[in-house]
Amino acid sequence: MMRTPAGHKVYAMAAEYPSAAALYEAAKRVRDAGFRRWDVFSPFPIHGMDDAMGLGKSWLSGWVLFGGVSGLLTAALVEFGPSWGLYRLDVHGKPWNFWTVPAFFPIMFELTVLFGAFASFFAWQGMNGLPRWYHPLFNWERFSRVTNDGFFLAIEARDPRFTENGVRELLEQTGGQHITIVHED
Amino acid sequence: MDGAPAAPETIEEAEQQIARAPLVLNRRNLSWLTERISGVVEQPAPRWWWVAFTITASAATFGLFCLGYQISTGVGTWGNNIPVGWAWDITNFVFWIGIGHAGTLISAILFLLRQKWRTSINRSAEAMTLFAVICAAIFPGVHVGRVWMAWYLAPIPTNWAIWPNFRSALMWDVFAVSTYFTVSVLFWYTGLVPDLATLRDRATTKIRKFLFGIFALGWRGANRHWRHYEMAYLLLAGLSTPLVLSVHSVVSFDFATSILPTWHSTIFPPYFVAGAIFGGFAMVLTLLLPCRAMFKLHDVITPQHIDKMAKIILLTGSFVGYAYMMEFFIAWYSGNSYERFAFWNRIFGPYWWYWWVGMLFCNVLSPQLFWFRWCRYNVYVVYFVCMCVNAGMWFERFIIIVGGLHRDFIPSSWGLFIPTWVDIWTYIGTLGIFTSLFLLFVRFLPMIAMSEVKTAVPEADVHLVTTPGGKERTR
Numbered sequence: 001m002m003r004t005p006a007g008h009k010v011y012a013m014a015a016e017y018p019s020a021a022a023l024y025e026a027a028k029r030v031r032d033a034g035f036r037r038w039d040v041f042s043p044f045p046i047h048g049m050d051d052a053m054g055l056g057k058s059w060l061s062g063w064v065l066f067g068g069v070s071g072l073l074t075a076a077l078v079e080f081g082p083s084w085g086l087y088r089l090d091v092h093g094k095p096w097n098f099w100t101v102p103a104f105f106p107i108m109f110e111l112t113v114l115f116g117a118f119a120s121f122f123a124w125q126g127m128n129g130l131p132r133w134y135h136p137l138f139n140w141e142r143f144s145r146v147t148n149d150g151f152f153l154a155i156e157a158r159d160p161r162f163t164e165n166g167v168r169e170l171l172e173q174t175g176g177q178h179i180t181i182v183h184e185d
Numbered sequence: 186m187d188g189a190p191a192a193p194e195t196i197e198e199a200e201q202q203i204a205r206a207p208l209v210l211n212r213r214n215l216s217w218l219t220e221r222i223s224g225v226v227e228q229p230a231p232r233w234w235w236v237a238f239t240i241t242a243s244a245a246t247f248g249l250f251c252l253g254y255q256i257s258t259g260v261g262t263w264g265n266n267i268p269v270g271w272a273w274d275i276t277n278f279v280f281w282i283g284i285g286h287a288g289t290l291i292s293a294i295l296f297l298l299r300q301k302w303r304t305s306i307n308r309s310a311e312a313m314t315l316f317a318v319i320c321a322a323i324f325p326g327v328h329v330g331r332v333w334m335a336w337y338l339a340p341i342p343t344n345w346a347i348w349p350n351f352r353s354a355l356m357w358d359v360f361a362v363s364t365y366f367t368v369s370v371l372f373w374y375t376g377l378v379p380d381l382a383t384l385r386d387r388a389t390t391k392i393r394k395f396l397f398g399i400f401a402l403g404w405r406g407a408n409r410h411w412r413h414y415e416m417a418y419l420l421l422a423g424l425s426t427p428l429v430l431s432v433h434s435v436v437s438f439d440f441a442t443s444i445l446p447t448w449h450s451t452i453f454p455p456y457f458v459a460g461a462i463f464g465g466f467a468m469v470l471t472l473l474l475p476c477r478a479m480f481k482l483h484d485v486i487t488p489q490h491i492d493k494m495a496k497i498i499l500l501t502g503s504f505v506g507y508a509y510m511m512e513f514f515i516a517w518y519s520g521n522s523y524e525r526f527a528f529w530n531r532i533f534g535p536y537w538w539y540w541w542v543g544m545l546f547c548n549v550l551s552p553q554l555f556w557f558r559w560c561r562y563n564v565y566v567v568y569f570v571c572m573c574v575n576a577g578m579w580f581e582r583f584i585i586i587v588g589g590l591h592r593d594f595i596p597s598s599w600g601l602f603i604p605t606w607v608d609i610w611t612y613i614g615t616l617g618i619f620t621s622l623f624l625l626f627v628r629f630l631p632m633i634a635m636s637e638v639k640t641a642v643p644e645a646d647v648h649l650v651t652t653p654g655g656k657e658r659t660r
Contacts, residue, residue: 023647045640047640047647057416060416078351110361110428111364114367147406
């Protein structure tokens with residue numbers, strides 16, 4: 001475990017970049033250097049950054065599919081279950097056998113969408129480890145500009161390739177400014 | 186070849202000819218966007234805001250009083266009576282739920298179509314959707330009379346053996362509207378999180394830092410987060426798109442599945458959806474144009490944005506005009522005497538002027554001004570047309586509902602609808618609730634999606650390079 005001279009645990013070494021384009025170029029270099037535990041931070045999603053970081057497609061879609069299918073099945077259950085024996089409603093003389101199916105479609109559709117949306121909403125938080133109201137990067141004063149116009153890159157100390165001098169050199173070479181050690185506590 | 190543009194001589198000239206107008210004017214940079222948009226929330230409320238809020242909140246309060254009076258006394262406080270069993274209540278319901286549709290169109294459908302200009306207007310349009318759906322939900326809730334029995338609508342297995350009839354169009358409506366509201370809230374809040382983080386990082390007081398901090402969920406703009414976030418946003422847009430089309434289709438089923446002349450019509454779902462988007466865009470502009478002027482957001486909500494919204498109003502208004510025409514044609518072509526009478530009665534019956542002023546002038550004719558570029562770029566003309574459309578769409582729903590009911594099949598059952606003061610003030614009350622909520626929204630939350638509008642400026646492009654002459658171009 002790396003520690004600062006003052007005895008703080010080191011979380012990462014971080015740098016600020018002047019623009020989205022500079023951050024994009026730096027990310028490609030860090031990716032090619034073989035780092036695994038690192039991330040870039042920006043006020044808006046940067047188009048093409050996933051490739052520059054070597055990240056693939058987000059499989060959040062799997063959760064949404066799961067949510068949608070469960071919604072569809074839930075609706076089918078509450079509609080068909082009672083109608084086919086548990087509690088047959090005879091209203092307006094409308095049929096309650098199989099041929100009544102189209103009348104059930106609107107609610108099957110609505111619940112598919114509802115459950116899919118809930119899955120999407122909770123999956124993006126769950127997969128991102130949010131909500132998490134504390135994070136070591138918030139210890140760095142400059143970092144508050146990340147939601148305004150700041151572009152940052154941080155390589156975590158627990159990355160196997162992390163060495164203080166090596167990472168500092170890489171960040172300098174890629175044009176990083178205000179290079180700093182971010183401590184955990 | 187007279188009048189055709191001359192062939193470009195140089196590459197620069199060619200680039201100029203195909204260049205798109207910028208979505209953020211005056212080369213405003215990222216921090217300007219943050220400052221200006223957050224500033225609306227952070228600076229003290231201007232005096233006009235307090236004046237406006239006092240008026241709207243008073244109307245809202247009196248509207249709530251009317252609702253309380255109606256619930257405690259009974260539906261008889263309204264003018265509804267046989268044959269007109271549905272009147273202003275359902276008119277207002279359809280009116281408000283329709284307004285919501287423009288917000289979802291902007292946030293979801295335009296997102297899927299990669300229309301970047303939506304980023305300046307989507308947040309406030311989505312907020313408008315939520316507030317409109319809240320106003321809409323009041324009416325079907327209270328028009329049932331015994332509001333405390335509303336839980337019968339939920340599929341709760343009880344030993345009372347109360348089970349909803351899932352084959353009823355009214356039941357579909359319950360599910361469609363509640364799903365629509367829930368999904369709209371999730372979508373809106375998801376979009377808000379990065380902007381709440383901006384407000385958290387700029388907060389100067391402890392209470393602001395705490396509250397924005399809680400709701401920002403600890404967002405820190407990490408790309409590994411953006412990756413899942415963008416996928417979630419895309420899928421929410423993909424889910425909302427068929428949802429919004431389904432909601433007004435289901436609302437139209439309330440009418441179309443009945444056997445009443447002018448209601449029993451297969452054209453209703455697309456006709457209602459087009460009308461909803463039409464009326465909703467008019468309301469978006471009604472709210473945005475004053476906000477743009479008051480908060481000096483002219484560089485973000487540009488004439489180009491207004492122009493595009495005006496074009497959508499023209500397009501959907503023409504759909505609506507076509508649907509009106511088709512209804513008359515089918516009434517004649519069907520040979521059904523009740524249907525023919527109902528439409529004849531629509532233009533020459535007791536509610537004739539509702540049709541001539543509301544439907545014909547406000548909905549069909551006034552948007553035709555938008556064929557002219559000058560009209561689309563003149564905010565006063567745009568505002569005039571939007572006000573016409575707001576009124577016209579309310580009249581349209583009144584004509585469909587009361588117009589369909591007041592002339593029953595047998596002349597001995599004919600009647601008219603006269604609104605009572607409770608009818609009128611409940612409606613004005615919902616206008617108050619709607620505008621009050623919107624005024625609170627612009628004061629407490631960023632009314633423009635900062636993290637999204639930032640993707641529409643040139644700096645967001647990672648391939649942007651500055652040539653030695655200081656000019657910027659993309660590789």
